[in-house]
Amino acid sequence: MTKASDYASVMARRPEIMLKSVGIDYSKFESGSIAFDYEKMMKETGYTLEEMQEIQYGVNVGRTPVLELKNLTALARKCAPEGKGARIFIKDEAANPSGSFKARRAANAVYHAKRLGYRGVIAATSGNYGAAVASQAAIAGLKCIIVQECYDSEGKGQPEIIEKARKCEALGAEVVQLTVGPELFYKFLLLLEETGYFNASLYTPFGIGGVETLGYEISTQFRERFGRDPDVVVCTQAGGGNLTGTARGLKKAGAKSKVIGASVDLSGLHMASDRDFNLKSFTTGHTGFGVPFSNWPDRSDVPRSAARPLRYMDRYVTITQGDVFYMTECLATLEGMEKGPAGNTSLAAAFALSQEYDRDALMVVQETEYTGAGKHVQPQLSFARSNGIDVHFGDPKDEVPGKNIVLPSHPSLIKATDVDLDHMRRSLIKTAMKTYGVADPVQKDIEFLAEETMKDADWVKQVIDELK
């Protein structure tokens, strides 16, 4: 019998499709209230750090170099107060087979899919993760489908996403491209149902656990080279997996480095809006994902996301589109290397943040990504101009996403703007109470919310009282 394929019917079948395609019974970790056992989920359904290293190193993923950006550090010091300007490093994740750190997440997910006997994998992603899953599926001999949100209603595509489609196809995947809208998830469910493939979600324990090797490597590499861990690790923040996995890996190494999340400020642009789709110059690493996925991680394509950034983020800053483009150009002209936008988001933040630290401090930007046609500063700015975005020099604080891109007229104008983390933590608690219909959280919930927000139980209780 053919199953109904209308939107409501397909969405209603979500739990059964998910269970079959991820192979995780999330109900095992639920308490029946707000709390669920996060660490148990990570432990029982994931892999140990050693196992993940073995999986990844076996498919040429990981062990990427750490590069020092001496000229960029010199530029930061020209803008900094006397004696300030931490040394800036990058972890060159573009050296992974698919050109980004996402290879780590995909290596684990694809390994797991193959071990469980799935014939293929599917991922809903317009970004580097698609290329990573395609790359790993190619190595494993599995079939692969990537579902992308790519075009607006006029059929105009985001150049960066079109490039990602090309790369996925080059690596042997089928790419299903859609226009703007959250119903991408609807097509994704239909494809999972039709093919019986594995859902290589970005948010499963294997996906997030896969990034732990990155944090662990950073600690190891810095200890070997400098005899100590980096003082600060800056992570581009979108769905939260990058930051969560890196921070967990650092903790497993025993590192006490500060973890700072950075996103491009796209406030004012609606992520599901057809009109706004091509007015932005960044398709990920921006506040449109970074803020909602921190405030409420369980909005992803699995019942409980393994990416829970507010548990690990010491600080969260935003940076403008103009800042990132400026820094991308600096990387080319001062360091002789071209890298893509995702890592350069945290690099632009690091450039500003380094000026707060003493010169002997070590600051590492934990990823780079590949660059190419469509996903490079020049086509991105060309595309913006062709869409009526006013690109000009000035003070980045005057940038209005969707209207203009202000390239800093001087690098000293690049500033990292702090996001109020307590506000986000309150929002998480509020959403948790609303989602689970719990007006009076029990002790177990309070302890859970304290872990979720990196706060103590008293703080959580106070917020709950305020919300009542």
Next chain:
Amino acid sequence: MVKKGEWVRIHKNILEPEERAPQVPDDTKACPLEMWDKGFLTADAELGREAEIETVTGRHETGTLTETEPYYDHDFGRCIPELLEIDRQVREMVFGGEEK
């Protein structure tokens, strides 16, 4: 006429405006949810007409035949002169001996 076995691209609407999700913003809701996919034609077909493909994963999809041997037309864009100005500015600052 496009021959069976050729590598092509098809298009179809998978949700009409009235079928779209309730949470979608109004400007998006006014449009259908469209889909593109690529594969080998399973039978001779005409451009602009209904056709069926077999994708690289072996799935069959139908839709309007839009393109044969599809072209990747993304590129490196027009020159952005401001980038050259950034180059000059920061090289001067780092290597030109500018005093702070």
